[in-house]
Amino acid sequence: MTQPRTLGGRYELDGVVGRGGMAEVYRARDIRLDRIVAIKTLRSDLARDHTFQARFRREAQSAASLNHPSIIAVYDTGEDMMDGTxxxxxVMEFVDGRTLRDLLRQDRRLLPERAMELVDGILRALDYSHRGGIVHRDIKPANIMLTRNGEVKVMDFGIARAMADSAATMTQTAQVIGTAQYLSPEQARGERVDARSDIYSTGCVLYELLTGQPPFTGDSPVAIAYQHVREDPIPPSRIDPEIPKWADAIVLKAMAKDPAQRYQSAAEMRADIQRVMSGMPVDPQTMALANNFAQYGGGADRTRTMTSTMGAPTTQRQGALPPYEYGPTQRGTRGDGHRRAPSGGNTALKTAAWIIIPLLVIGAFVGIGYVFLSSPNTGTTATKVAIPAVNGMKQADAENALKGKGIKYTIEQQFSTDFDKGQAIDTDPPANTSIDPGATQVKLLISKGIETVAVPQLVGLTVDEANQALDAAGLKGTVLRKAHSGASDKIYQTKPAEGEPAAKGSSVKLYLPLEAVEVPNVIGLTFDDAKKTLEGAGLKVSPVQQPSDTVPQGTVIDQTPPEGRKLQPGQTVTLTVSSGAPQPTEQPTEQPTDVPPTDDGTIGGDDDPFGN
Structure with missing residues (x-):
């Protein structure tokens, strides 16, 4: 029976669950913690590029620093040898679910409100990563996971950045990133990108969720990239008239060619989405941009104008929305640009009917209400008010908004990863609910900020022991190795340090010494051979010359430390090297003198100081 492949001595690979342009993803089991994980390995042909390896490792560590409910968590990093490379x-969190690409392949249309909910989850992840200085660069349906309970999880943070940093051609980029259908214009031009590039790609994803097709298609990545740079997208409502105009406004602003005309942050785009989902109109600047687009034409049909008002959705969201609208649809071909042809008949008459009938119904209710309220036999009817939207407001401003409507309220504080301390999270009942202000008390939810916990004592523990302590504290661990003199299986440092606060659910960096290297025996080898042997083991060499009558010149006489001693990679081994036999030294000879010695053995002369 074939033994399963194991990485790092702890991750037992089960099978491939996905392949991309630059990596393969495996389902695996963490033997130490007995949990299922996902492991992404760099493609072997790319792994031969040392520059790409370094960037992959650097970006993997950047991704490991992102800890957010809408981002797939990174647990560990490492490397495996394959054919000497x-x-x-x-190592990542394993998500039991499917991607948005899988969802779109089922030919089912999403409700616009449901599409906005999904994009809101994407934007939550992007807002967090952008504030951390990381741009995704590869937002597309294949990188967005949906869990079984409908939560959004964004994958591949920081990985595409390694490709964007390299001097790749457009064809190479298309092979590695996977598709050009979601590239921003600045990416297509090969320019430096920032967070607004992710906003454009998110707009492309929203476009496809609404219409069932990407904004641009073509025969090659270059052809698609050209359209991203030069052509305007067809407004979604022209592809499907049932798509509301407020959805057009949000999509078209996100997909503006000029980054300065887009949403300037994920938080700004989220705010627009939350406004329309609360029954309020989109931001006036968003409206103006979309109106200008409609006025001067956009996409292939430049003679048709959008005359309908871009207001808020007419229906109010109550709790979770169903994921799909009409079930399977009969789409046209890719060339016709439509999911469903508009119904025939007298369009003008239908439009007039849709306008007049609601007005008549509203007028009837107003008339009945007037008669009822003006009758002398009736009692006083309470006036209903709508709860204002206070999401993101400072607490004082949120309270003033409620007081201005005469609404009674209580304050409840909650931890939040999306709202800063002191900001309003929401109300209960939610915004735009009609209530009797005298009889209903509203709960105003105020953020206490991110919940933090103290980092437990981890130094001196093994990784398994540390993970148990972190799990108990509501934290996760990321293992990193650096040169250090301690035991290789014991943690010697953590970031944050013991006792320091860390966001609940975030990752603590666990530093372990590099695996110790056993010093080989190099006595008797030439210095060059000994140096190669030691440096191949990851050690440094320091030579000391010593003469020897018995050992040939250039041969190692002794080594410190001796064979078998364990050192950290990068530590030094001192080699005593023979400089050859010592050279003989000449004895000094006596110089002859012309003065004869005296009888008593002394040297005579006129300069006798005693006058003898």
Whole structure:
């Protein structure tokens, strides 16, 4: 029976669950913690590029620093040897679900409100990563996971950045990143990108969720990239008239060619989405941009204008929305640009009917209400008010908004990863609910900020022991190795340090010494051979010359430390090297003198100081 492949001595690979342009993803079991994980390995042909390896490792560590409910967590990093080439890998949270790409392949249309909910989850992840200085660069349906309970999880943070940093051609980029259908214009031009590039790609994803097709298609990545740079997208409502105009406004602003005209942050785009989902109109600047687009034409049909008002959705969201609208649809071909042809008939008459009938119904209710309220036999009817939207407001401003409507309220504080301390999270009942202000008390939810916990004592523990302590504290661990003199299986440092606060659910960096290296025996080898042997083991060499009558010149006489001693990689071994036989030294000879000695053995002369 074939033994399963194991990485790092602890991750037992089960099978491939996905392949991309630059990596393969495996389902695996963490033997130490007995949990299922996902492992992404760099493609072997890319792993031969040492520059790409270094960038992959650097970006993997950047991704490991992102800890957010809408981002797939990174647990560990490492590398495996394959055909003599080190192949880096990343150990990630395993998500039981499917991607948005799988969802779109089922030919089912999403309700616009449900599409906005999904994009809101994407934007939550992007807002967090952008504030941490990391741009995703590869937002597309294949990188967005949906869990079984409908939560959004964004994958591959920081990985595409390694490709964007390299001097790749457009064809190479298309092979590695996977598709050009979601590239921003600045990416297509090969320019430096920032967070607004992710906003554009998110707009492309929203476009496809609404219409069932990407904004641009073509025969090659270059052809698609050209459209991203030069052509305007067809407004979604022209593809499907049932898509509301407020959705057009949000999509078109996110997909503006000029980054300065887009949403300037994920938080700004989220705010617009939350406004329309609360029954409020989109931001006036968003409206103006979309109106200008409609006025001067956009996409293939430049003679048709959008005359309908871009207001808020007419229906109010109550709790979770169903994921799909009409079930399977009969789409046209890719060339016709439509999911469903508009129904025939007298369009003008239908439009007039849709306008007049609601007005008549509203007028009837107003008339009945007037008669009822003006009758002398009726009692006083309470006036209903709508709860204002206070999400993101400072507490004082939120309270003033409620007081201005005459609404009674209580304050409840909660931890939040999305709202800063002191900001309003929401109300209960939610915004736009009609209530009797005298009889209903509203709960105003105020953020206490991110919940933090103290980092437990971890120094001196093994990784398994540390993970148990972190699990108990509501934290996670990321293992990193650096040169250090301690035991290789014991943690010697953590970041944050013991006792310091860390966001609940975040990752603590666990530093372990590099695996110790056993010093080989190099006595008797030439210095060059000994140096190669030691440096191949990751050690440094310091030579000391010593003459020897018995050992040939250039041969190692002794080594410190001796064979078998364990050292950290990068530590030094001192080699005593023979400089050959010592050279003989000449004895000094006496110089002859012309003065004869005296009888008593002394040298005579006129300069006798005693006058003898």
């Amino acid at each position: 080190p192949v880096p890998y990343i």
